[in-house]
Amino acid sequence: MERETRSEGNVMMSIGKGRVFALGMALCGLAGCGVEADLPAAGCQDATVALDPASGDAACDGPGARYVTRVVSACFGAGESFGRDQLAERVAGPPRGGGARGGSLDVSSLGQGGTITVAFDNAIVDGPGVDFIVFENAFDVGHDPGNPYAEVATVEVSEDDVTWVAFPCSATEYPYGGCAGWHPVFGNVDEGVNPLDPAVAGGDQFDLADIDVPMARFVRITDRADMPGSFDLDAVGIVNARCP
Numbered sequence: 560m561e562r563e564t565r566s567e568g569n570v571m572m573s574i575g576k577g578r579v580f581a582l583g584m585a586l587c588g589l590a591g592c593g594v595e596a597d598l599p600a601a602g603c604q605d606a607t608v609a610l611d612p613a614s615g616d617a618a619c620d621g622p623g624a625r626y627v628t629r630v631v632s633a634c635f636g637a638g639e640s641f642g643r644d645q646l647a648e649r650v651a652g653p654p655r656g657g658g659a660r661g662g663s664l665d666v667s668s669l670g671q672g673g674t675i676t677v678a679f680d681n682a683i684v685d686g687p688g689v690d691f692i693v694f695e696n697a698f699d700v701g702h703d704p705g706n707p708y709a710e711v712a713t714v715e716v717s718e719d720d721v722t723w724v725a726f727p728c729s730a731t732e733y734p735y736g737g738c739a740g741w742h743p744v745f746g747n748v749d750e751g752v753n754p755l756d757p758a759v760a761g762g763d764q765f766d767l768a769d770i771d772v773p774m775a776r777f778v779r780i781t782d783r784a785d786m787p788g789s790f791d792l793d794a795v796g797i798v799n800a801r802c803p
Contacts, residue, residue: 619681625755625797626652629678631720636670636782639789643667650677653754654694654794656744656761659704662696663744666791669712672784676720676777677795683716683775685767686799689757692764693739693780694746694793705733709741710788714765716775723779724770731786739763739780740790755796762796774801 619625627650635643642649642664649667657663669675683691693714700706713728714737728738735741745761746754754760767775782790 619800619802623652624681624802625800626679627677627795628680631676631678631777633669633675634673636673636784636789638671639668639791640670641666641668641791650675650792650794652794653748653796654744654746654762655749656694656747656752656754656793657696657698658745659699659743660702662698662708662791663694663793664696666696666793668789668791669780669782670789672782673789674779674781675792676779678720678777679795679797681797682718682801683767683778683797684799684801685773688766688798689764690767690797690799691775691778692746692754692757692760692762692796692798693778694744694754694762694795695740695742696744696791696793697741698743707733707741707743709733709735709738709786710790711735711738711740711783711786712790713781713783714739714763715779715781716765716767716770716772717777717779718772718774720777724772726765726770728783737765737769738783744793746796754794755798757798760796 630646630650646667649665655663655665697707697709700708713725715723715725717723726737730736730738740763742763743761745752745759748754752759757764778795780790780792
């Protein structure tokens with residue numbers, strides 16, 4: 560892909576194929592931090608990653624309107640780095656679930672203790688049942704639903720990117736409760752499985768009522784550094800949306 564890169568002060572812009580990456584300097588304690596044309600292989604990085612405008616739509620049912628349209632920040636941990644060089648493409652749009660027998664490769668790994676904050680054109684609201692779904696690439700070892708290959712993470716939400724509320728994620732073995740990263744993903748538009756239908760989509764499903772939050776515009780996912788593996792983010796989908 561042809562790409563134009565230019566530096567403006569402490570921000571480097573990398574422009575290509577309709578996507579804009581504005582990467583600002585961040586203060587962090589990890590080695591490897593710095594401004595690069597793309598997100599670094601490891602370390603902290605403040606970022607405004609505006610995805611392809613075609614991925615957003617003011618209408619609730621427009622293309623991409625219920626999926627991630629902006630990566631606000633990312634702080635990658637050590638270890639697995641799969642898909643980081645294609646962060647925007649990997650976390651945007653619907654998931655490409657691989658089902659119970661195999662995880663999707665359409666993911667970006669956070670690394671041990673890594674974290675990512677994403678935003679949407681439309682807000683998540685507390686409606687009936689499940690409000691949003693986080694899609695990783697877990698699968699059932701030996702086809703046993705009680706033995707998932709899990710790489711778990713804590714999920715938090717915010718309305719203003721200042722005040723955050725976390726879903727409980729304290730379990731260290733199956734079942735992992737309010738953590739993300741332990742349910743296989745079946746949602747796949749290429750295979751005709753609606754990723755926004757909780758009855759068939761799979762993934763890790765969250766209800767804002769469980770944490771007494773009426774609305775959220777940001778989701779932050781943090782890999783559990785005290786657990787094996789590295790959380791691999793595929794997508795985040797809004798089931799109950801409030802449109803602009």
